[in-house]
Amino acid sequence: MENLTFTVKPDSHPLWDHGLAFSALQEKVKGSSLSQSFQLGIEEAWEMTTQVARTLSSLIAGSVSPDQLGGIITIGVLTHGFAERGIIDLLFFLGLISVNLAFLNLLPIPALDGGHILMVLYEIVRGRPAPLGVQNIFQMIGVFFLLALLIFITYNDILRLMAS
Helix, strand or coil: CCCCCCCCCCCCCCCCCCCCCCCCCCCCCCCCCHHHHHHHHHHHHHHHHHHHHHHHHHHHHCCCCHHHCCCHHHHHHHHHHHHHHCHHHHHHHHHHHHHHHHHHHCCCCCCCHHHHHHHHHHHHHHCCCCCHHHHHHHHHHHHHHHHHHHHHHHHHHHHHHHHC
């Protein structure tokens, strides 16, 4: 029996690896008319939205590490990398960020729009608004959750920045 030795080296990416497999656009899709271009844009936005939902469910399930989350520092670094690659790549990334933020903003987290929608639905079902004290507690929980998430994600960004 013969022993074999392999050297494994990860493939380098021009951008940080955050669990997002960004690569240069290999295929550019162009609609033959304005309406077809609009339809293709809607389809791409929907695909981005489903990717965000899958990633969020993977985070909850534990198959994606929370260490992969990135905040404002990561967004800045990635934006710079996409800008260096050209306006089309930059616009794609900005669209991706916009779709991500829109989706996350609609989650039923207090202090976000989704939390406000949840309170309105509660009011519709119950026939009257929740007591003011309950609304305040609901909003405070959301604010504390978002602040804790912001601190955690910024900490991840700083660690990632120091490691590179």
